[in-house]
Amino acid sequence: MHRVCVISAEQTPFGRSEEPGREMLIDAASRAVTSAGISPKDVQAGYVSTCFGFLEMQGHYGPLLMSALGIPEVPCTSVESACASGSSAIREAYMSIAGGFYDCVLVAGFERVMHLDTLKATTYFTMGCDRVFEGVHGATFPGLYAVMARAYFDRYGAAEEDLAHIAVKNHANAMDNPNAHLKKRIDVGDVMRSPYVASPLKLYDCCPFSDGAAAALLCSEGFARRYAQEYIEVVSSARSGGPLALHDGADLTSIPSAVRAGAEALARSRMERRDVDLLEVHDCFTIAEAVALEDLGFAPRGEGASLAREGVTLRDGDLPVNTSGGLKAKGHPVGATGIAQVVEVVDQMFCRAGRRQVDGATTALTHNVGATGGSCSVHIFRRVR
C-alpha cells in the first residue's frame, strides 16, 4: 500500500454562523487548498462529510463543492456516520490514496444547526442513535451518555468532580484556540454549580451545538514530497463498528468500536502508546473523554476519569489530550469534527499551535466516535518534515 500524508488542514471559526453550510464548506476547503500551497487543479477526488446538510434542502454537496472550487470534473462523494462522519471521510480518502487510486484528495465537512432551538437540535441529533429503539422513547445523547457516566461511577467510584476537571482543562485549552467556540475559562466550581442536563452530566459536561466547517488535504507521499514544505504521514487508519443502540452493547462503560479501532491503529502503526505525543479524542461529554482514554489503552479501566484532575492530560502533562479544546470547548459541528481533530494535529505538528503548542510533538492520535459507538475511526499521525 502507498503511504498517505496530510499536507494541510484548516477550519472556519466554530460557533454560530450566519452563513449557510455550503458557504462554510467552501470556505474551509478553500483555506485547506491555499494553505497547502497547491492549485485546486491538483485535487483528484474529494469527500464531504455532513449529517444535517439536508436542513438547507441541499444534498449532493460533493459536486457543489468541486464546482465552487472550479474543478467540477473531480469526483466527490458525501459520507455520513453520525458524529464520526468527518473521520469516515478521512478514512475513505486514506483508502483511496493507499490503494493507489488518487494522489491528492480533499476532505471537507461542515454542520450548521445553531439556528435551531435546543429541542429541535437535540431531536435531529438523535438521528445518530437508533430512532426506533432509542429516540422515540425519549433517549437523547446527553441521556445516553449520562447512563454511561452513571454506570462508570457505579463501577469505579469516580465522581462528578473528576469529570469537572476534564471540562476545565478543555475550556482552558480552547481559550488559546482562536477558532474555538466556547471562550470561557471555567473552574471546577463553575462546572459543579451548572445545572444538570441529564444527571450526572451537567451543562459544562456537555459539548455545545456548533456551526462550522473543516477541511484537510491528504495525498500520496510522492505528492507531499513534490509539493509540500512540510507534511505529516498518516501512519495508520482504522475503523470499526458497534451496536447502534446503547442497550445492545455488553458494557456501558466502554465503547467496543473504539477499543477495536484503537488497537488496530496502534498495531498497524508499529508504535507504542508511549510514542504518541498527543491525543484528540471524542469528548462530546466529559465522560466520553474518560472512557476514550481507557478504550484506547492510555489509562487502566476506571482511571481515565482522574487523569485531568491529576494533570496528566493537561497540555504540559505527560499525555496532552484535546489541546484544541476538544468537542467540549472547541465545539462540535458534527460533520466537521473528525476533520477538525486533524486541524489540531496539523497545527501541533507544524508548530503553529501558539500557546497550545506541545513542545516537540511529532506524533498524534485522533479518535472520533459516532453516536454511542456505532462507529469509530482512529488515525495515527507522524510528522515527517
Add this chain to the structure above:
Amino acid sequence: MHRVCVISAEQTPFGRSEEPGREMLIDAASRAVTSAGISPKDVQAGYVSTCFGFLEMQGHYGPLLMSALGIPEVPCTSVESACASGSSAIREAYMSIAGGFYDCVLVAGFERVMHLDTLKATTYFTMGCDRVFEGVHGATFPGLYAVMARAYFDRYGAAEEDLAHIAVKNHANAMDNPNAHLKKRIDVGDVMRSPYVASPLKLYDCCPFSDGAAAALLCSEGFARRYAQEYIEVVSSARSGGPLALHDGADLTSIPSAVRAGAEALARSRMERRDVDLLEVHDCFTIAEAVALEDLGFAPRGEGASLAREGVTLRDGDLPVNTSGGLKAKGHPVGATGIAQVVEVVDQMFCRAGRRQVDGATTALTHNVGATGGSCSVHIFRRVR
C-alpha cells in the same frame, strides 16, 4: 491492485412500500447475504447509500444495518451522491477491496418517498441539483431534463416519437421483471397521448418515484473462488464529477462526467465497446437514455435517440439496453438505483433473468448519474464462472 468480484445482488420489489426504509434496507441486505451463500460473519465492511433516509428521522444507517445483521463490529459508512448514490457506494467498496483493505464488502441502498405527495417529493428531489441557483428558482428534474431534451431536439432534429420508443422498450422489459415498479405495457400512442410534465417530456418519458432497496456483495477474487459457485469480475470502476448546476455545463446535450467515467472505465477494462453485451444506463427520463448511449460512445452524437425505434437496444437487438426496465419502468428508489443496476447484471450473467435473459451475455456496463451530471459512475462487469 486486487481484482474485485460480485457474488450476489438482490433487491426488494420496487413500488410502494408500507415498510419503513430501514426494514427494506435490512431485507435487501439479508437477501444478498443469503443469495451469496455466505454467513454475515464473512462481511468485513459495508456501505449504505441513501438520499432521503433522513425523512425517517434516522441517520447512521451503517451501524443500524450491521447491528440488524448481527455483525455490529463491522464498520459501515453511508454515502450520498444524489441519484448516483448507489454506484458511489459500489465505487467505495470497489476501492476498499482493490486496495487490499477488505475481502468482502456489503453494499446496500434504499429509498422511501412514495408516501410524499408529488410536490413534496419533487421538492426533495431538487436537493440533488443546486438548491440556490436552480431549485429555489423553480427548476425541477423534469424541467432540467426537458431543457436537455429541447436542446437535443433543436440540435439533432430528433422528435418526441423517438423518445417514446425508449419508454415503450423499457416498459416492455419491466413486464418481465418481477421486481419492477411499473407493470404496464404501453405503445407509442400511449406515450404521445400522455400529458406533458415539462415539455417536451411527457408523463411516460419520466421515471416514477419508487420505494425500494437493493444490495450487493463485492469481494476479492480469492474470496469469490473460495465461497462462490459463480461470480462476476468488476473489470473496471470509474467515477467523475461535473458541474452541479446544469447551466454551468458547456453543452446541454451531453453529460461530461459520463463521458469521462465511461471512457476511463472502458480504457481500464481493455475491452472494446463491441465486447459489451448489455448496458444498464441511467434513464431517469427517456432523453437521458439517448444521451447516455452517446456519452458512453455506443451511439454517434444525435443518434442515441433513434436506437430504440430502430430496435438496436431491444433485448433481442444488437445492444440490449435496460433489460431490467431501467429507472423508467423498473423504478427509481434513488439510493438503491445504482445497486439495482448490478442486480440486473447479476441476473443476466448468472442466467437468472427469465424472459429478460440476453442469450450468452457475459459482459455488462452500468452507468449511474447524479442530478444532471454532478456525478457519474461507470462499472464494467465480466462473468468469470
